[in-house]
Amino acid sequence: MSVRVGLVMGSDSDWPVMEEAAKALEEFGVGYEADVVSAHRMPQDMIAWGAAAAGRGLQVVVAGAGGAAHLPGMLASVTPLPVIGVPVPLRHLDGMDSLLSIVQMPAGVPVATVSIGGARNAGLLAVRILAAADADLRARMVQFQDSLRQTAYDKGSALRARTRRGGVGFGA
Numbered sequence: 298m299s300v301r302v303g304l305v306m307g308s309d310s311d312w313p314v315m316e317e318a319a320k321a322l323e324e325f326g327v328g329y330e331a332d333v334v335s336a337h338r339m340p341q342d343m344i345a346w347g348a349a350a351a352g353r354g355l356q357v358v359v360a361g362a363g364g365a366a367h368l369p370g371m372l373a374s375v376t377p378l379p380v381i382g383v384p385v386p387l388r389h390l391d392g393m394d395s396l397l398s399i400v401q402m403p404a405g406v407p408v409a410t411v412s413i414g415g416a417r418n419a420g421l422l423a424v425r426i427l428a429a430a431d432a433d434l435r436a437r438m439v440q441f442q443d444s445l446r447q448t449a450y451d452k453g454s455a456l457r458a459r460t461r462r463g464g465v466g467f468g469a
């Protein structure tokens with residue numbers, strides 16, 4: 298399986314959050330590599346990693362970091378690849394620091410920021426980006442969306458049964 302997504306984080310302490318992105322990629326059979334890359338602690342290596350990413354065949358970067366989370370933005374500044382940023386919540390400030398660090402990028406250097414701790418959505422967004430030019434992957438994403446819809450239908454019918462209040466009743 299070719300490695301299409303670079304899944305990087307500022308520290309291995311981010312893994313419990315970032316693992317959800319890895320799981321989403323695995324669900325869709327998308328190859329990824331995972332590594333610790335820190336703008337603050339290894340700036341030269343971080344620049345080298347970002348500058349080489351596209352040339353190594355990566356197509357999307359998912360970057361997670363907590364606190365003063367400069368990693369996603371700095372990677373976006375040195376790669377032409379789409380970068381998805383994951384704000385990782387730490388003990389203080391509940392991830393707001395990380396969210397604001399990642400989301401407020403200057404014009405010209407986009408980072409697609411997901412919610413605080415939203416690594417699963419980062420993985421799913423990476424799949425969607427790849428699926429734009431990959432019909433097989435797109436078909437799998439449509440199937441996944443169908444399963445979400447079915448789950449919502451089932452929840453609606455269970456709620457209607459529980460409350461004995463008929464609603465519109467979506468789905469079969």
Ligand SMILES: Nc1c(C(=O)O)ncn1[C@@H]1O[C@H](COP(=O)(O)O)[C@@H](O)[C@H]1O
Binds near residue numbers: 306338362369385387
């Ligand atoms: N935000 C960054 C960057 C960066 O943005 O380059 N490098 C590490 N970190 C973050 O520091 C937090 C604490 O790291 P440690 O647990 O290693 O002390 C992690 O959430 C990491 O992402």
